[in-house]
Amino acid sequence: MPFLDRSGVKIYYEDNGHDPAILLSHGYGATCRMWDAQIAAFVPHNRIIVWDMRGHGETDDPKDPAAYSEAALMHHHRIERAVIGGLSLGGYMSLALHLAYPEIVGALTLFDTGPGFRNADARRAWTERAQQWARTSRRAGSPPLERARRVRAGKHRSARGLAGAARGMLAQVDDIIAGLDKIAVPTLVLVGANDRHFLAAADYMARKIPGAARVTIPDAGHASNLHQRTHFNRAVADFLASLPTGE
Numbered sequence: 001m002p003f004l005d006r007s008g009v010k011i012y013y014e015d016n017g018h019d020p021a022i023l024l025s026h027g028y029g030a031t032c033r034m035w036d037a038q039i040a041a042f043v044p045h046n047r048i049i050v051w052d053m054r055g056h057g058e059t060d061d062p063k064d065p066a067a068y069s070e071a072a073l074m075h076h077h078r079i080e081r082a083v084i085g086g087l088s089l090g091g092y093m094s095l096a097l098h099l100a101y102p103e104i105v106g107a108l109t110l111f112d113t114g115p116g117f118r119n120a121d122a123r124r125a126w127t128e129r130a131q132q133w134a135r136t137s138r139r140a141g142s143p144p145l146e147r148a149r150r151v152r153a154g155k156h157r158s159a160r161g162l163a164g165a166a167r168g169m170l171a172q173v174d175d176i177i178a179g180l181d182k183i184a185v186p187t188l189v190l191v192g193a194n195d196r197h198f199l200a201a202a203d204y205m206a207r208k209i210p211g212a213a214r215v216t217i218p219d220a221g222h223a224s225n226l227h228q229r230t231h232f233n234r235a236v237a238d239f240l241a242s243l244p245t246g247e
């Protein structure tokens with residue numbers, strides 16, 4: 001199995017196809033396996049890189065967030081610029097990557113996700129819930145958030161890793177939501193019509209990100225790429241076809 005070793009921390013990834021490159025990040029409690037249908041659909045025309053985030057799947061659970069990142073994967077594969085995207089937590093991580101390294105992001109694809117909370121009390125309440133999910137995941141061995149939304153999780157090495165991911169990755173910072181109007185790359189904001197927790201967030205991002213394309217997938221919940229893969233893949237393909245050559 002392919003791993004990127006970052007100072008002893010192993011990150012599991014898969015690299016299929018040929019440039020132009022698309023890097024996809026999964027949601028909390030899932031693994032890179034949630035992108036299997038997208039790999040099959042897009043690999044004839046794109047290079048698709050997927051990975052298991054900290055504490056998920058086959059990836060280690062380092063305490064230091066700097067020990068793993070999407071940017072590390074791109075550097076490892078000598079990719080200077082790519083379409084970056086993800087679902088739920090993976091979408092939020094993609095926004096964070098753009099904030100930190102805008103020069104390596106050619107376009108953003110944000111699926112069933114949100115930019116965090118501008119209100120400090122709401123952000124604090126979210127962090128408290130994340131801590132509760134961490135405790136529950138450690139005891140039950142399965143993340144309640146994504147289990148409830150029927151996101152296919154795949155296999156994880158340990159409940160301890162998922163708990164660590166909840167503590168270390170679900171916390172949110174106000175820089176992300178404050179920087180939406182500074183995003184200057186083509187952006188797709190996509191959400192399932194039945195994903196009621198993220199409909200308002202999708203509307204907000206589509207308003208704030210200059211020129212963002214907004215797509216709703218009918219009869220889909222939080223895991224829109226799994227619930228309606230044909231509609232999802234068509235929407236993504238249309239967005240990719242609209243990009244300037246080289247993105």
